[in-house]
Amino acid sequence: LAEKKVKVVFVLGGPGSGKGTQCTKIVEHFGFTHLSAGDLLRAEIKSGSENGTMIQTMIKDGKIVPSEVTINLLQKAMLESENDKFLIDGFPRNEENRAAFENVTGIVPEFVLFFDCAEKEMEKRLLNRNEGRVDDNIGTIRKRFKVFVESSLPVIEYYNSKGKVHKIDAAKPVEEVFETVKTIFSSFNK
Ligand code: UP5
Ligand code: MG
Numbered sequence: 714l715a716e717k718k719v720k721v722v723f724v725l726g727g728p729g730s731g732k733g734t735q736c737t738k739i740v741e742h743f744g745f746t747h748l749s750a751g752d753l754l755r756a757e758i759k760s761g762s763e764n765g766t767m768i769q770t771m772i773k774d775g776k777i778v779p780s781e782v783t784i785n786l787l788q789k790a791m792l793e794s795e796n797d798k799f800l801i802d803g804f805p806r807n808e809e810n811r812a813a814f815e816n817v818t819g820i821v822p823e824f825v826l827f828f829d830c831a832e833k834e835m836e837k838r839l840l841n842r843n844e845g846r847v848d849d850n851i852g853t854i855r856k857r858f859k860v861f862v863e864s865s866l867p868v869i870e871y872y873n874s875k876g877k878v879h880k881i882d883a884a885k886p887v888e889e890v891f892e893t894v895k896t897i898f899s900s901f902n903k
Contacts, residue, residue, distance in 0.1 A: 714791055714818050721820050724802040725869055726828030728857040729835035729842075730883045731890060732802045735828065738891050739800055743898045746796040750804035753786040754778055773847045775856030777806050777864060780813040788818060807864040811871065823901065825872045826894070828883035832858055 722745070724732045736747040754772065758765045764782055771778050783804060791799055801822075805811035815821060835858075839849050848857060872878050879897050883890055 714788065714820060717791075717797060719791060719820060720798045721822045722798075722800050723805065723822045723825045723872070724800050724828070725825060725865065726883060727830060727832070727835050727861045727865075728848075728854065729839040730828035730830040731838075731887065732828055734887055735826075735883075735890060735894055736800050736802050738887075739894060739898060742895065743798075744796075745798045745800045746794050747800045747802060748787055748790050749802040750783050750787065750806075751802075753790060754783065757782075757786060769847070773853060775848060775853050775860050777810070777860065780810050783810065784814055784817050787814075791818075805868050806860070808867060808871070811868050822872070822877065824897075825869065825878045826897070827869050827878050827880045828890070829880050830883040834884050 724736055726732050733749055733752075736745075736749070739745055740747050751772075754768050758769050758772075768778055768782065787801060787804065805814055836851075836854055839854050840851070842849055848854070869878060881890060881893050881897075
């Protein structure tokens with residue numbers, strides 16, 4: 714993958730901050746391939762893989778699946794793709810994820826998007842989503858928020874200290890958030 718010279722952007726933010734929604738729009742405008750770590754893990758459960766039960770239990774409990782599992786899925790998806798530009802959505806979620814990904818793939822992100830949104834707003838969005846996700850109930854949502862603050866925010870802090878983070882106000886309407894996102898990708902593509 715390092716030889717393939719792939720370009721990666723990490724898309725981070727709390728549960729329900731709008732990572733997936735904005736990634737879909739970035740794909741349409743800027744030709745990236747969207748890899749949602751959560752979607753890859755949910756597909757793994759559906760496929761009936763031997764890790765499926767473990768992944769399902771962890772997602773229901775808002776816990777972070779072992780790095781090895783997630784990195785394997787991301788690596789496979791990147792190798793199978795013709796594209797060389799990827800949005801990695803919802804990963805890395807803790808320091809161990811971050812370090813393991815860099816060690817295994819040799820990839821350092823071009824930059825990191827951080828969708829910043831208040832918990833009250835994210836909670837409202839998740840409870841209204843209605844896609845039947847096993848983790849969209851108030852009990853699991855609270856656990857996801859706690860894990861985000863304790864484990865995922867430090868990753869964003871790490872990249873911030875490297876000058877790689879674009880923090881975006883994600884509490885605004887979808888189109889307004891995307892206006893800001895567009896500015897960032899437009900200057901990157903030049
Ligand atoms: N919506 C979106 N933007 C809006 C806006 N600006 N205004 C109003 N509404 C807006 O959006 C959520 C909802 O809000 C949607 O209904 C949308 O229409 C609306 P979405 O774009 O789906 O937000 P997103 O940030 O993608 O929320 P998601 O729930 O997917 O985030 P999570 O980070 O919680 O979920 P993810 O799928 O990444 O991970 C799930 C679980 O998998 C984790 O908790 C963990 O257990 C496991 N996991 C790992 O273990 N390791 C990983 O690397 C990744 C996941
Ligand atoms: Mg998502």
